[in-house]
Amino acid sequence: MLELLPPPPTDPLWDLTYEFGSDERAERLNLVLGVYRDQTGRTPVMAAVREAEIRLAERSESKEYRGLSGNAAFNRALLDLVLGTQGPSDRAAAVQTVAGSGALRLLADLICRTRPGTTVWISDPAYVNHRPILEAAGLEVRTFGWCDAEGGFDSAGVLRDLARARRDDVVLLQGCCHNPTGADPAPQDWAALAELAARDGWVPFIDLAYHGLGDGLEADLAATRLLAARVPEMLIAVSCSKNFGLYSDRTGCAIVLGASAQAVRHAETALQNAARTLYSMPPEHGAAVVTTILEDEGLRDLWRAELDAMRGRIEANRTDLTARLTALGWGAQARSLARQRGMFSMLPLTAQEMLLLRRQYAIYGTTAGRINIAGIAADRIPCLAQGIAGVLENR
Numbered sequence: 001m002l003e004l005l006p007p008p009p010t011d012p013l014w015d016l017t018y019e020f021g022s023d024e025r026a027e028r029l030n031l032v033l034g035v036y037r038d039q040t041g042r043t044p045v046m047a048a049v050r051e052a053e054i055r056l057a058e059r060s061e062s063k064e065y066r067g068l069s070g071n072a073a074f075n076r077a078l079l080d081l082v083l084g085t086q087g088p089s090d091r092a093a094a095v096q097t098v099a100g101s102g103a104l105r106l107l108a109d110l111i112c113r114t115r116p117g118t119t120v121w122i123s124d125p126a127y128v129n130h131r132p133i134l135e136a137a138g139l140e141v142r143t144f145g146w147c148d149a150e151g152g153f154d155s156a157g158v159l160r161d162l163a164r165a166r167r168d169d170v171v172l173l174q175g176c177c178h179n180p181t182g183a184d185p186a187p188q189d190w191a192a193l194a195e196l197a198a199r200d201g202w203v204p205f206i207d208l209a210y211h212g213l214g215d216g217l218e219a220d221l222a223a224t225r226l227l228a229a230r231v232p233e234m235l236i237a238v239s240c241s242k243n244f245g246l247y248s249d250r251t252g253c254a255i256v257l258g259a260s261a262q263a264v265r266h267a268e269t270a271l272q273n274a275a276r277t278l279y280s281m282p283p284e285h286g287a288a289v290v291t292t293i294l295e296d297e298g299l300r301d302l303w304r305a306e307l308d309a310m311r312g313r314i315e316a317n318r319t320d321l322t323a324r325l326t327a328l329g330w331g332a333q334a335r336s337l338a339r340q341r342g343m344f345s346m347l348p349l350t351a352q353e354m355l356l357l358r359r360q361y362a363i364y365g366t367t368a369g370r371i372n373i374a375g376i377a378a379d380r381i382p383c384l385a386q387g388i389a390g391v392l393e394n395r
């Protein structure tokens with residue numbers, strides 16, 4: 001049977017990561033995957049997570065099956081975290097998922113079960129897995145622009161493109177720290193998007209993967225809460241991979257907001273049914289860790305402080321890179337970097353130039369120009385700036 005399988009495409013980001021693994025140059029720098037690294041180049045276990053794990057091990061509760069929605073306390077805690085304790089949780093439900101990717105897929109499934117063939121709009125460029133996940137669930141995908149010529153958020157262009165979205169289409173928006181561009185809407189842009197959704201009747205589908213790593217937790221959640229207050233229906237995919245550092249524990253949830261309690265109950269059951277046929281139930285450990293942190297004031301404060309420190313380091317890296325590129329004479333090219341938010345920055349380099357950066361300077365970013373600015377030790381920023389400047393000088 002397997003002889004019949006034609007060679008399938010491989011994942012370009014993981015291909016680059018494997019290529020990096022076999023690069024023997026000592027100065028090599030891996031900025032491909034969206035993983036936070038500390039000053040020593042490690043992706044640390046957060047102190048709040050470690051303490052929660054100790055408490056859980058001491059309590060050593062049962063590993064019996066959870067319900068189809070996963071850990072109920074986790075789902076409640078994430079509803080409060082995302083929508084706020086004063087938020088519309090009376091018309092919302094959360095289902096624990098296999099991280100943010102699992103939430104995206106379950107929600108895509110829900111859309112398909114509700115109305116097969118629904119059109120989902122995604123940004124161009126988008127997170128590399130958005131289109132594959134949506135198409136795998138059987139949805140139609142259309143795109144809207146995201147950036148202006150300088151790499152900033154293109155407010156007028158996005159509103160113009162999304163004016164073509166029809167009632168009951170779904171529009172997938174990243175709630176903060178847009179991957180891959182780092183270009184985010186300003187608060188007034190979010191207000192305009194919320195108006196458009198309310199006026200035209202399309203359903204916002206928010207992907208939250210980096211809250212806490214842009215302008216701070218509350219600021220990064222403000223757009224999601226604004227939309228939740230403005231529209232009758234909304235879908236939210238939440239990842240705990242980055243902001244709790246739980247990458248391999250696969251922790252997240254799918255949130256649905258509906259116009260009536262009955263619609264929300266039906267959506268929750270449909271999500272459970274979708275999970276049942278895909279993987280049955282999500283893994284417990286990461287959800288138990290997050291719940292332990294969010295339910296304990298001391299641990300929550302510790303987590304918030306660590307998250308703020310991570311955000312500060314990312315911002316310092318970005319500021320330093322911008323300053324160094326400017327000092328090397330590339331101020332115009334560096335200007336867009338300074339405005340970007342979150343773990344990623346989009347370098348103003350072509351695919352050919354990104355290849356040169358890799359071949360000549362052992363600096364690995366994606367072919368489209370994305371680098372993980374959260375993945376560099378501070379003392380490697382000068383090398384990164386030199387490499388980028390070296391490539392720009394070849395123009």
Ligand SMILES: Cc1ncc(COP(=O)(O)O)c(C=O)c1O
Pocket residue numbers: 034098099100101102127174179207208209239240241247251252
């Ligand atoms: C925008 C966005 N959404 C979702 C995800 C999925 O994250 P995970 O499945 O690891 O929680 C990522 C991961 O990089 C992402 O960048």
